[in-house]
Amino acid sequence: MGETQLSAVEAELYDRQIRLWGIESQQKLRAANVLLIGIRGLGSEIAKNILLSGINSLTILDDGVVTEEELLKNFLLSRSSVGKKIAEEVMVKAQALNPLVKIVSDTEAVGKKDMDFFEKFTIVIATGIKTDLLLKIDKACHSKNVKFICGDVFGTFGYSISDFQEHKYIEEQIQLKGKKRDHKGEEKQTVKVENTINYPELKKVVILPNSKQSIEGIKKKKRRNVLFFVMLTLIEFRNRHNRNPSITTKNEDLKSLQEIKSEIFQVYDIDPAKVNDDIFDLIFGEVVPACAAVGGVIAQEVIKAVSQKEVPIHNVFLFDPITYNGTEECVGA
Structure with a gap:
């Protein structure tokens, strides 16, 4: 975990979101170390949103090489990046999004990582990898109390699946304030309610x-x-x-x-x-607007999971390739 205390510079930079979700949530984000597996079209959108949220560190794990096709869907790359390691080539533009976040590039194949590698992170985000490896990573995360979310975009179809284990969160609810009334009607108050969701592996x-x-x-x-x-x-x-x-x-x-x-x-x-x-x-390729939509949802769920603020999706999100609407499904619980 990183330090939770916000500096004066961070407090000023994150002022708007502190007003949105509170200082405690921002401090939890400040302490979060995030692993992002895959920095392609979808991964670049996820990275953008979580970097702007003010996490402590982001490790980008991808052993791929930049292609001409990748330039069309990944705004973190430049033309000079073709033929080079993608995890290294996204660093400059990614760091420019938020100079206060520590960013690490890792060009080793995810399949070569020991399962203990994943325990040092607060949350692991996985894109673009096969099921057998996904299941191993999720199992490792589950055993070490590391939150996990995976997702992908195929054309204009996209999805995400979360495993936040036993996740406690705070939700603000508006309730009536006793039986008192004023000239405007019944008095209301905002209260914080703690709830728990149990996620399946x-x-x-x-x-x-x-x-x-x-x-x-x-x-x-x-x-x-x-x-x-x-x-x-x-x-x-x-x-x-x-x-x-x-x-x-x-x-x-x-x-x-x-x-x-x-x-x-x-x-x-x-x-x-x-x-x-x-x-x-x-479902062919990675369509950029779909990457932006699904990447925004995944990043939002990461922020919820880390900050423990507001109700997260439990546990599958599906992005309709025809209507462009998103729906939630509770599967396996």
Whole structure:
């Protein structure tokens, strides 16, 4: 943990948000050490928002190299970055967003990290990695009381899944102030109410074909948002192909997506007709506005988790690629 005491410079810089969520919440953010795995289109939007919030430190873990395509969706890069390590190339513009935050770049592959590596962080954010590794990281975080959130953007579709374990938070509520009345009516007061949400581990949420985990808890809810199963389809595609769907191999990728969708919908007893296969035409690449929307939500959840202020999403967020609306689902709890 970093120091919680705000300096005069920090108090002035963060004045507006201190007014929004209070000095105690800002001090908790000031002490937070955040790990961000993946600094691509979505990751750059997450980084921007949490840097501006005033955390203590941000470690950027990504072993990738900057491509021409990456320049189109990542505002933290410049043309001279092509061919260089992306975690290092985002440093200059990321630091300029908030010079008071310590930023560390790490170009080692996340799969090479020992699981003890993750225990030194307050919260871990993961993007762009396969399920088997996600589950290992979440398990390591769960055992060390480190909060965890993962998410991705596929075209204009996006999602996030949170594991904040036993999360306590403070919510401000307006209540009537006894039976007193004045000329304006009943007096009201704002009170702080403490609540707790228990989050399931990721392995109880992301259950794919051939998994040993029981799906009965997920199947219990009859009106589950079908975008949840679209999410599982895309996650399984990455697991099997070690990449996201690509526009350069669109026809074969669409065929694979339809096959995976059929498997998942069969496992969960979902009518395939509930999702038109045309939705998969919208899942190629990382569309920048979708990255901005989903990145904003993930960063917001990080701030809530760290500051323990206001109600966080419990536990899945889904961004509709057609309507651009976001919905919440409670899965596996």
